[in-house]
Amino acid sequence: MSQQYDRGTLTVQVGYLAPRGQLCVKVLNGRNLPALDPTGSSDPYVTVQPFPRHLFEDKSGAVHKTKTQKGTLTPIFDETFLIRSRPSTLEVEGTAVLFVCYDWDMITKDDLIGECIYLLSRTKAVDTEKEVDGLKQVMLPLSLPDEPEDRHSAYYVLQSRTWDKAAMEFIKMRKKLFKKADSERK
Numbered sequence: 001m002s003q004q005y006d007r008g009t010l011t012v013q014v015g016y017l018a019p020r021g022q023l024c025v026k027v028l029n030g031r032n033l034p035a036l037d038p039t040g041s042s043d044p045y046v047t048v049q050p051f052p053r054h055l056f057e058d059k060s061g062a063v064h065k066t067k068t069q070k071g072t073l074t075p076i077f078d079e080t081f082l083i084r085s086r087p088s089t090l091e092v093e094g095t096a097v098l099f100v101c102y103d104w105d106m107i108t109k110d111d112l113i114g115e116c117i118y119l120l121s122r123t124k125a126v127d128t129e130k131e132v133d134g135l136k137q138v139m140l141p142l143s144l145p146d147e148p149e150d151r152h153s154a155y156y157v158l159q160s161r162t163w164d165k166a167a168m169e170f171i172k173m174r175k176k177l178f179k180k181a182d183s184e185r186k
Contacts, residue, residue, distance in 0.1 A: 007114030007142035008033035015132035023083040036103040043104040057084035114142025
């Protein structure tokens with residue numbers, strides 16, 4: 001397996017709390033993360049961001065973040081994030097939650113471990129947070145983002161939409177991740 005895809009996995013649970021109008025995202029754990037610290041371990045944390053942001057009621061751009069787990073390649077996060085959204089948002093093609101895993105560093109910039117995406121079309125509606133615990137745990141492979149080569153891809157279409165604030169925001173965020181991924185490959 002290439003270094004791009006051999007970045008470990010992230011286990012999550014996602015459900016829609018229909019009575020409360022909230023997406024319930026649980027970041028459970030990471031497995032087989034790469035050792036990015038000189039000590040042979042990592043200090044991982046995960047950011048959680050629904051996309052595209054303009055479809056969610058919290059348009060502040062808030063990125064949710066787990067606590068940092070020190071000195072481990074198999075972190076147990078067990079953290080829950082509630083994100084306000086309408087039920088119709090789940091039906092919009094391409095809506096997703098972006099998970100980005102980083103290795104915290106005290107002195108230098110945090111290292112990118114990898115990212116993964118959970119498509120919200122897979123999400124089931126439930127009545128309580130307890131019911132989310134009963135939903136299937138999904139293991140998502142982490143990978144380094146790679147800028148698409150296909151000029152007809154959605155990325156390039158969005159890049160051409162200079163008048164679209166949400167598209168420009170997405171492109172800006174992706175370029176930052178591409179840059180981090182390139183530095184990780186070196």
